[in-house]
Amino acid sequence: MRFTLKQLSYFIAAGEARSITLASERVHISPPSISSAISQLESEFGVQLFFRHHAQGMSLTPAGERFLIAARDLLGHAQRLHDLAHDITSSVAGPLRVGTFRTFAPLIMPALFKDFLDQHPQVQMQFFEDDEFELVSKVRRAELDIAITYEQEGIDLQFERLALLPTYLLLSASHPLATRESLSLAELADQPFVLLDLPVSREYFQSRFDRLGLRMNVIARSAQPETVRSFVASGLGFSMLTSRPASRIASNGGKLAYIPMSDDTPPMKLGLVTAKNIRKTRAILAFEDHCRRRISTNDIPGMAPL
Template sequence: MKNFTLKQLHYFTTVVETQSIAEASRRLHIAQPSISIAIKNLEDTFDQQLLIRHHAQGVSLTPGGRRFYEKAKELLRLSYEFEQNSLASSDQTSGKITVGSFESVAPLYIPRLIAGFKKVYPGIDVQLHDGEQHELMIGLHRGQFDLAFLYDLELDNSIRREALNAPHRPYALLPIGHPLAQQPSVTLTELSREPMVLLDVIPSRNYFLSLFTEKGLHPEVAYASPSIEMVRCMVGQGQGFSILVTRPLTNTTYDGQELAHVEIEDEMESSTLIMAYLKNNEPTHPARLFMDYCRNYNLGESTIKKANNY
């Protein structure tokens, strides 16, 4: 029987995913020599070279290393599920969940979901990571997240998804004193004549611009930012309009300016916040408890409803 440890596999997969022993060392808070020794022990144990070391340029996988990496990921996933399910089956439910959230919606929904869940299950540790959609998808596929919260846009068929709220229509964000802000609603044509402040994260950027291009409109993007609050502040300072889906519970920006939320008349595709997880990765018991809690939580405008999995 080959002698190896899960810790060695964890070090190895982290090196592969960061493509660098130095970066893996920073992420794991482990000295580089310890990681190098662990990988060398794996190579000696299985009598094959797993990594190609490139001087000052990181590492890459050998063909055998690629196959070994896929099997190591699966073994670590099964080990994690075993640990979490065993902890959750004890008299006092415990365990750990790692949740990813799309950065523009994370502050509005996720803290209250976690806070409420922790009151019901204080023994379950919930770790949170927010980022862009491609980062969340990579994290799901690499087993870094149990589930992720994001908008149902530009997603592939590798995940199951459940709606967390009713589809939301985009709205126009305008300075409170802007003439269009005095109207009950606006059109995309009217907005396209104004400078635009764009939320510059994928897939939001593509989605918002497509609302115009599908109608042959091309607004001038005066400013773009990946921060939803920076977008709100630029609009509040009169630098243009924006289109958003996420609706903060205040109309006041960080710097004290008032904003107007105005409905858009045009027919357009709505956007739905979803809870996503991999089809081929059965959620652990703690993750299922958190998902059940989220399904039954009211996110403000509508009660969470379970959608079809596809």
């Protein structure tokens, strides 16, 4: 169907006034515009809406009377949609789907989630964790409203940086070099490496070796950060990570050491990913503000300080 709500509103004004001239005065639109709208509606629906009386104005046909009732009802529904949209965008309520990179999801999300819902109990917040590639894909497909993850080059989404996370070397606390203040990757390159095997992450860690002309000697790999930590704590090998769990005890009870890298390694950029050119709800805007207050380079919930 090819008609507009504006045409319906002009028809309603004319139907209530029983005069195009009076309707024109009420809605501040020229009489020809109202006449044109009525003619287009009659043509579109194939019905005569008015009897035209040359000296006494106009009156609704029986079809026009029924059409007037339906038009009022339709415009009422349209207004309720407008009111609903206003409620969604002007109050912190409604659904909110947040995705987080799984390496730091168990660290930062519990505090962020609880504190946000304490402040905004009317938000129906859903939490998802995934790898970096999938998070970006889900934001692009509108399956997520916002994602907390690392910056990726070349994506067609909006990224707002919140914190810088330097890459560090992860060793067993009993490793001979675990007490060093810093280490270069070359000092460990001949030792077995435990790889966090996730899209984007594995390419990033491989690039650190390639940049220095070193070979990555992978002895074990896992998509679960805590599994990597347990392998390292057992003395199987070393690893590199960017998230820094506050606890230096692995799931298997082994102790860990976080050693800063002396190599010139650019830090990872942690931030918020959202779609471009969308009208954000109040819930999304409030969550963005919440993240800005809670996440910074030197203070990230659940993470050890630099």
